[in-house]
Amino acid sequence: MTTRRKKIYEGKAKILYEGPEPGTLIQYFKDDATAFNAQKKAILEGKGVINNRISEYVMTRLNSIGVQNHFIRRLNLREQLIKEVEIIPLEVVVRNVAAGSLSTRLGLAEGTALPRSIIEFYLKDDKLGDPMVAEEHITAFNWAATQEIDDMMAMALRVNDYLSGMFGAVGITLVDFKIEFGRVYEGDFSRVILADEISPDSCRLWDTATNEKLDKDRFRRDLGNVIESYTEVARRLGIMKEMPTVIQGGVH
Numbered sequence: 001m002t003t004r005r006k007k008i009y010e011g012k013a014k015i016l017y018e019g020p021e022p023g024t025l026i027q028y029f030k031d032d033a034t035a036f037n038a039q040k041k042a043i044l045e046g047k048g049v050i051n052n053r054i055s056e057y058v059m060t061r062l063n064s065i066g067v068q069n070h071f072i073r074r075l076n077l078r079e080q081l082i083k084e085v086e087i088i089p090l091e092v093v094v095r096n097v098a099a100g101s102l103s104t105r106l107g108l109a110e111g112t113a114l115p116r117s118i119i120e121f122y123l124k125d126d127k128l129g130d131p132m133v134a135e136e137h138i139t140a141f142n143w144a145a146t147q148e149i150d151d152m153m154a155m156a157l158r159v160n161d162y163l164s165g166m167f168g169a170v171g172i173t174l175v176d177f178k179i180e181f182g183r184v185y186e187g188d189f190s191r192v193i194l195a196d197e198i199s200p201d202s203c204r205l206w207d208t209a210t211n212e213k214l215d216k217d218r219f220r221r222d223l224g225n226v227i228e229s230y231t232e233v234a235r236r237l238g239i240m241k242e243m244p245t246v247i248q249g250g251v252h
């Protein structure tokens with residue numbers, strides 16, 4: 001049973017509810033999967049439970065190395081308590097290996113190692129299909145300040161280095177990922193912290209030995225076994241123990 005409480009925002013894969021105290025929110029992970037700007041939709045039973053757990057694990061580990069983020073604690077199978085932030089309307093993508101839209105845009109075969117990690121910014125705007133933007137657009141339209149862009153880029157590279165190692169240690173290649181940031185205010189000052197989620201919905205994760213995809217591309221490209229692949233990521237990270245009933249669904 002979920003108690004009635006105020007819904008702050010509903011997105012494609014998550015709902016935000018008001019939190020128990022000021023400055024907090026509850027982030028609820030749904031089973032809904034969408035791709036291609038929500039033209040493709042499905043319910044993947046258990047996805048929310050797995051992503052809640054994986055994102056908890058990743059955010060906790062990032063916090064332990066000093067990458068400040070919105071995660072406070074997991075509340076139950078589908079919900080986590082988070083700090084309320086003012087979301088910066090940008091998706092920050094970090095890429096190590098060519099795939100997806102980069103491969104299409106630049107004609108690079110998927111799987112081509114990039115000469116170095118590349119950071120890109122996309123404007124969060126569903127109506128426009130999240131267009132790629134340059135730093136010039138970001139500062140001209142005041143989506144973020146120059147200092148905030150610098151902070152986001154530095155944090156994105158730390159996240160990339162740490163997660164590449166973490167996944168690499170369990171035989172998974174971190175091909176690319178998307179993160180989001182938010183502002184927290186302290187008096188007259190604001191600080192940028194990591195927000196949203198980090199899960200197989202927002203990363204490309206390939207089995208290092210076989211190149212098998214263990215991420216949302218299984219849904220986007222109708223490869224099947226989506227939940228099994230997400231579960232495999234959780235299992236390799238060693239966080240499957242308390243999730244035995246995930247696939248049976250009906251968990252709230």
Ligand code: UDP
Pocket residue numbers: 091093099100101102130176177178201202203204216
């Ligand atoms: N991504 C995401 N949300 C988006 C767009 C991209 O989480 O709205 C992630 C995607 O899963 C991949 C990375 O960002 O890990 C780069 O995605 P890309 O630009 O290649 O776009 P796509 O091929 O997903 O359209």
